[in-house]
Every structure is written in C-alpha cells, then in structure tokens.
Amino acid sequence: MSPNASTTPVRAMLVLGTRPEAIKLAPVARAMAASPHFTPLVVSTGQHREMLQQMLELLHVEAKFELDVMRERQDLAKLTARLVDGLGEVVHAERPDLVVVQGDTTSALTGALAAFYEHIPVAHVEAGLRTGVADNPFPEELNRRLIGRIARWHFAPTPRAAGHLTTEGVPEAEVFVTGNTVIDNLLWVLREGTGRNHFRTGLRRVLVTLHRRENQGDTMRAMGKALRRLADRGDVEIVLPLHKSPAVREALLPELSDHPDIRIVEPLDYLDFSATLAGCDLVLTDSGGVQEEAPTLGKPALVLRTTTERPEAVEAGAARLVGTDPQVILDAAERLLDDQDAYLRMAKAGNPFGDGHATERILAQLAEDFGVDAAAAPTPNPLVAP
Numbered sequence: 001m002s003p004n005a006s007t008t009p010v011r012a013m014l015v016l017g018t019r020p021e022a023i024k025l026a027p028v029a030r031a032m033a034a035s036p037h038f039t040p041l042v043v044s045t046g047q048h049r050e051m052l053q054q055m056l057e058l059l060h061v062e063a064k065f066e067l068d069v070m071r072e073r074q075d076l077a078k079l080t081a082r083l084v085d086g087l088g089e090v091v092h093a094e095r096p097d098l099v100v101v102q103g104d105t106t107s108a109l110t111g112a113l114a115a116f117y118e119h120i121p122v123a124h125v126e127a128g129l130r131t132g133v134a135d136n137p138f139p140e141e142l143n144r145r146l147i148g149r150i151a152r153w154h155f156a157p158t159p160r161a162a163g164h165l166t167t168e169g170v171p172e173a174e175v176f177v178t179g180n181t182v183i184d185n186l187l188w189v190l191r192e193g194t195g196r197n198h199f200r201t202g203l204r205r206v207l208v209t210l211h212r213r214e215n216q217g218d219t220m221r222a223m224g225k226a227l228r229r230l231a232d233r234g235d236v237e238i239v240l241p242l243h244k245s246p247a248v249r250e251a252l253l254p255e256l257s258d259h260p261d262i263r264i265v266e267p268l269d270y271l272d273f274s275a276t277l278a279g280c281d282l283v284l285t286d287s288g289g290v291q292e293e294a295p296t297l298g299k300p301a302l303v304l305r306t307t308t309e310r311p312e313a314v315e316a317g318a319a320r321l322v323g324t325d326p327q328v329i330l331d332a333a334e335r336l337l338d339d340q341d342a343y344l345r346m347a348k349a350g351n352p353f354g355d356g357h358a359t360e361r362i363l364a365q366l367a368e369d370f371g372v373d374a375a376a377a378p379t380p381n382p383l384v385a386p
C-alpha cells in the first residue's frame with residue numbers, strides 16, 4: 001500500500017448498520033471528525049432501522065451515506081446480497097483510502113467484501129474474537145473469521161483476541177491490541193451525562209436483554225419462563241428492553257407481557273440504557289456489548305448462551321456463562337440475589353476489555369501507516385507488556 005501524502009487527510013469509510021456497530025464505531029467517527037488527519041465517511045447501511053437511527057444523533061455521528069436494506073424477516077442471503085450491492089456502489093463511487101468495519105455483523109462482513117472487490121484495504125475493529133464453534137453464534141463466528149481473512153489492520157480488544165489471529169496465520173505486524181472501543185464510548189457517555197434509569201420500584205433490579213438468533217424459538221421461550229419464575233419471587237423488578245426483531249418478540253411477549261414486576265420497554269437509546277445498566281443490581285444477557293459494559297459499571301452479568309467469544313469477563317470473575325437451561329439460569333440468578341459474598345466477588349472483579357483509549361491507538365496506528373502525522377504519542381497500553 002502506498003502511503004498518502006502527509007498533508008492530505010486519510011479518507012476513512014466507516015461502515016455501520018446495527019446498534020452495536022454504531023455504539024462501537026461512534027468514538028472512532030468522533031475522533032476522526034475532530035482530527036486534521038482523517039476525513040470520516042460514515043455509511044449507515046440501515047440493517048437496523050429504528051435501533052440505529054436512535055443511536056447516531058445521540059452519539060454525535062453524522063452519516064454521509066444511507067442505505068435502506070432492512071426488510072422485515074428477510075433471510076441472511078437476501079440481507080447479504082442487498083448489502084454487498086449497496087456497499088459496493090458506495091465504495092466504488094467514493095474510493096476511500098480504507099474501509100473500517102467493526103465486529104461480526106452482516107454489515108461488517110459485506111463492508112469488508114465490498115472494499116476487497118475494489119482493492120481497498122480494510123481495518124477491522126474488535127478483531128480476533130472467537131468461540132471456536134463455526135456456527136455459534138450464528139452467523140457471527142463465521143463473519144468474523146471471514147473478515148479476518150480480508151483485513152489489513154486487525155485491532156484486537158485483548159491479547160487473547162490477538163493470539164487467535166496470529167495462531168490463524170495473520171502476521172503479527174498487522175495485529176494491534178487496543179482495548180475495546182465500547183469502553184471508550186461508555187466512558188464518553190458517563191462524562192457527557194447519561195439518560196433516564198428505567199427501573200421504577202425499590203425491588204432488586206434485574207436488567208435483561210435477549211436477541212441472539214441461536215436462542216430464538218423454544219430456547220428463548222424457555223428463558224422467558226425462567227424470567228417469569230424469577231419475577232414471581234416478589235422482591236425483583238425485571239426491566240427488559242425488547243429487541244425489535246419479530247422473532248424475539250414472538251418468543252418472549254406471550255410469557256412475560258402480563259407480569260406486574262416485569263417491565264417490557266422498547267429498545268432504549270444509549271443514554272437511557274447506560275443509566276438503566278448503571279442503576280441495576282444484576283444483568284442477564286445474551287448480548288456481546290452488554291457483557292463488556294456490565295463489568296465496567298460493576299454489575300455482575302449472567303451470560304445466557306452456551307458459548308462466549310468473551311471469556312475474559314468470565315475469567316476475570318465479572319461474568320458467568322450459564323447456558324440456556326431455564327432452571328440453571330434461575331438458580332444462578334437467585335444465588336447472586338441471595339448470596340452477598342458471591343455477588344460482591346463478581347461486582348468487584350473489574351473490566352478486562354480496555355482502558356477507554358482504544359480509539360486513539362487505532363487512529364495513531366492508521367496515521368502512522370498512511371504517513372500522516374500521529375502528533376501525540378498514544379496513551380501507554382496496559383494490555384501489552386512493554
């Protein structure tokens with residue numbers, strides 16, 4: 001790759017389409033917009049319509065290009081086809097210096113693919129996460145492996161994630177341990193001011209999010225039953241911001257909509273979600289991002305999945321992988337509510353996903369490789385041995 005002339009800002013196309021991508025690329029977009037060395041070209045694919053729109057303005061991200069790929073219940077093949085088509089056109093027309101994708105969604109995979117077809121290098125933020133099971137989570141584990149074959153810069157959140165990449169044959173010189181940008185964004189929101197906490201009562205406060213495709217159907221229905229039994233204790237208020245996915249709604253609403261201690265709300269904007277997370281006692285989730293944010297705020301997280309690509313939180317003691325069996329979920333939640341020592345051990349375990357400076361490390365590396373001035377040296381990185 002030929003470096004840019006040192007005075008020309010690097011034109012970086014940032015592709016985002018879902019709620020977590022907006023959240024995790026927001027600090028990168030903001031930092032690029034504030035830097036003389038970068039011009040961010042944000043493409044919002046619209047893979048999520050309402051849940052994405054509700055984020056961008058609040059997080060100070062301005063989309064330059066908007067696609068409109070969402071169709072209710074479209075299958076992955078159609079979504080992928082629409083995205084490759086739409087992103088291909090934007091990348092072809094704009095010819096950015098690089099394309100930045102985040103994580104493992106279909107928008108991220110197709111952003112990388114569209115760039116590859118135009119011979120444009122790809123930077124992958126949150127690279128190297130692996131469960132080791134190709135179809136779990138489905139289809140995200142395969143998506144991130146494929147992006148790992150395409151990317152030129154692999155910005156890994158942790159040393160473990162970096163190790164996965166080098167083990168797979170990615171040259172060490174292309175892998176950078178940065179921490180996760182989700183922490184940068186959460187700290188930014190805590191500084192700027194969070195929103196409204198959606199818990200209402202003085203009961204024990206349990207925040208729940210569920211959406212994974214592999215949990216939908218019978219597994220999610222059974223989880224709903226476990227949540228109902230938890231609420232039946234009478235000393236617990238459950239807040240469940242419900243994902244917009246119709247499959248999620250079909251699985252959870254019949255079981256949970258009429259319980260006095262279960263508050264089902266529409267997806268919360270990030271400011272309200274952060275406030276609600278900060279105000280809860282316990283988190284039950286199958287979300288990736290929530291597993292990373294909960295330890296930062298000292299909230300024990302029970303992960304309702306059979307695999308995790310974020311074992312760091314489990315090893316640190318901040319999260320527990322409890323699986324999908326309703327009785328096991330119920331027992332694990334009740335133990336934390338009833339055993340203060342077990343609760344405090346998890347609450348105090350700390351966050352293994354970074355120090356909030358991932359974005360500046362990413363920009364410094366790109367600035368160096370494109371030959372634009374990185375100016376200030378990035379913050380020393382505690383995740384990497386000197």
Ligand code: UD1
Binds near residue numbers: 049070073104138
């Ligand atoms: C996708 C990502 C997943 C990520 C999740 C975050 C893929 C393959 N999966 O999940 O990695 O964890 O987003 O939430 O990219 N819908 C709306 N309005 C919205 C959003 C969704 O109506 O604002 C509906 C649509 O009908 C859509 C369905 O929800 O068809 C599911 O959305 P989709 O993007 O397919 O989500 P997932 O694949 O479940």
Ligand code: UDP
Binds near residue numbers: 286
């Ligand atoms: N989130 C949010 N509002 C909600 C639920 C979640 O802003 O009602 C945020 C949450 O803070 C986290 C991100 O959405 O940063 C996680 O998104 P999701 O669970 O949809 O996807 P995943 O992280 O599993 O890919």
